[in-house]
Amino acid sequence: MTRRRRRRRPLFPPTLPQKQRRRPPPQLPYTLSHPRKVRQHESSPRNKSKLEAPPSFSSPVRRSHDPRRRPPFFYPAPDRRLRPVSSQFPSLPFPHKRRPDLSPPISSFDLSFSIPPALQLQPIDMRFLQLLATVVVVCLALAPPPSASVSAFFLPNISSIPPSLLPNVSSPAWNAFRNFSGCHAGERRDGLANLKKYFRYFGYIPETPSNFTDDFDDALASAIKTYQHNFNLEPTGQLDDATLTQLVRPRCGNPDIVNGSTAMNSGKAESLSATHFHAVGHYTFFPGTPRWPDGKSDLTYAFLPANQLSDDEKAVFSRAFQRWAAVTPLTFTATDSYTAADIKIGFFSGDHGDGEAFDGVLGTLAHAFSPPSGRFHLDLDENWVATGDVTTSSLSSAVDLESVAVHEIGHLLGLGHSSVEESIMYPTITSRTKKVDLATDDVQGIQVLYGGNPNYNGSSSTPSTSQERETSDGGEPRAPGPRWAGRAIVAVGLGMLLL
Structure with missing residues (x-):
């Protein structure tokens, strides 16, 4: 009869894997709370090389698969808790207990330590606040309403302004017309359509569609002749230098010809119909000779x-x-x-x-x-x-x-x-x-x-400038504006209150 051999009881709990049974505790650069074990731990030749240089943390820390086991940074016993050696490894990012801040708390509202007593804020008198609010309300009431448009641009005493401070002026509106010098009938030039629009705007070309071409046609030649006649130029019908010089000059926006009839240079009287100018000499009137009524002088x-x-x-x-x-x-x-x-x-x-x-x-x-x-x-x-x-x-x-x-x-x-x-x-x-x-x-x-x-x-x-400033256009003396008088009275009253 064969004797059955008894199995020995294992030293470790059977629930732990075999590798973890024989695995020694982790050798980390920590000291123990007990002095004798600290010396043994540091003098061990196995741990001496690990204390000379900080360990590398490039690889993840290997942890136990058993959820009941604590992290490897601490021993199970609470009295044997590991603490970092800050003198040897000051840059290790291990958790440690922060020293308590024993300095007295500083109040953010206590500014007397840096501001002299003479400069500290004093209690504000309610009467002063009421007076200040009254001044603000009165100023807002007397102020002119805000303007929604831009004021006109003027250059006072422009002769005394340095050229470097003058505004940058772009090319005038009609300066491109100078490129048409020598242009004649039957020729095609880029931009002649703009010249036709110019003549139509001032009445030299009858109302036609706005899509003008760049051809020098008969309508343009007729408009140029009429223009030259009105401005005392030789009526050649061509864009010579004298005609172009007159064309590019700044001018009034009112047309020279109304309803196809012109009398700028007629020098004789014409009918008084509603569609013609009436001219005596060289001056002209609007069609129908409009004027202000007799009773409105x-x-x-x-x-x-x-x-x-x-x-x-x-x-x-x-x-x-x-x-x-x-x-x-x-x-x-x-x-x-x-x-x-x-x-x-x-x-x-x-x-x-x-x-x-x-x-x-x-x-x-x-x-x-x-x-x-x-x-x-x-x-x-x-x-x-x-x-x-x-x-x-x-x-x-x-x-x-x-x-x-x-x-x-x-x-x-x-x-x-x-x-x-x-x-x-x-x-x-x-x-x-x-x-x-x-x-x-x-x-x-x-x-x-x-x-x-x-x-x-x-x-x-x-009249002289001084006389104009003293009298209005109708000869009546100018009185100060009521707005400025009201502001002066309010300013004097507030000054008395402040005093």
């Missing part, structure tokens, strides 16, 4: 509030109105009511809703409508000169504001364009030019409409 004018013109800029228009008032029985008075004024003056840019858009620097400078419309529009993009001598300007696109204003007021009163180059109603004016005195042709034309001024002595000179 005192005309009021106002400026667009959004432009925010200064007193010097408004004085330019006052002088321009006085030149026409000196030769007629009409008077002109400035008013603050823009909607109720007879003549409405404003600066606009590009398309502004009246069907006659502006084209930027130079080109069309301004336009005005016949009476009793009273609309007077100026190009906002021009470099207007309100004060100073424009003839000495270093800016090639500088335009004298008073010269343009005198011309457009003639349209407001009912005058058309004239072929006399010295007259105010001549359609074109070059930049850096001042022309404000009425010529004989202008005086004769306006007196046909309204009669003469009994005090007119044959000179259209305007």
Whole structure:
């Protein structure tokens, strides 16, 4: 009978794998809490090499598959917990207990340690707060309303401005017409369609479709001949240098020909029908000879509030109105009511809703409508000169504001364009030019409409600047504005309260 051999009881629990039974505890660079075991652990030749250099953590730490076993960083016994050796491995990212911060807490609201007592905030008096709120409310109530438009651009005393500080002026609107020098009938040039649009805009080509071609056709040749006749040029029908020089000049936006009829250079009387100009000499009228009614001899004018013109800029228009008032029985008075004024003056840019858009620097400078419309529009993009001598300007696109204003007021009163180059109603004016005195042709034309001024002595000179600032357009003394008087009273009252 064979004796059955007894199996020995294992030393480790049978639930653990065989590899983990014989695996020694991990040798990590930690010290034990017991002094004797610390010395044994550090003096062991097996662990001596591991203490010389920090271990590499590139590979993941191998852990036990048994969830009941604790992590290898700690022994099971709580009194044998491992602690990092900070003196030998200061850069190891092992968790350790942070020292408690025993410094006293600092309050974020206690600033007395850095600010001197003289500079510390003191309790604010409620009376001072009420007074400050009253001042703010009064200032907001007296302040003018915000403007939604950009004010006009003026160059005061432009002769004294260095050239480096002058605005950068792009090419004028019609400067490309100079490339058509020597062009004649039957020829094709790129850009001739724009020249045809120019002639159609000022009435030299009848209303046709807007898709013009670049061919030099008979319609263009006829328009050039009529243009040369109106501006005292040789009517060759070709684009010679003299014609192109006249074409590129800045000018008024009102057409020279209305409804296909022109009388700029006729020099004789024509019918008074509604579709023709009436001309005596070289001055002209609008179709139907419109004028202001006989019972309305005192005309009021106002400026667009959004432009925010200064007193010097408004004085330019006052002088321009006085030149026409000196030769007629009409008077002109400035008013603050823009909607109720007879003549409405404003600066606009590009398309502004009246069907006659502006084209930027130079080109069309301004336009005005016949009476009793009273609309007077100026190009906002021009470099207007309100004060100073424009003839000495270093800016090639500088335009004298008073010269343009005198011309457009003639349209407001009912005058058309004239072929006399010295007259105010001549359609074109070059930049850096001042022309404000009425010529004989202008005086004769306006007196046909309204009669003469009994005090007119044959000179259209305007009153001095000092006299204009003291009196209004109608001769009435100017009183200080009520807004400034109210502000002065409020300022004095607040000053007394503060004292």
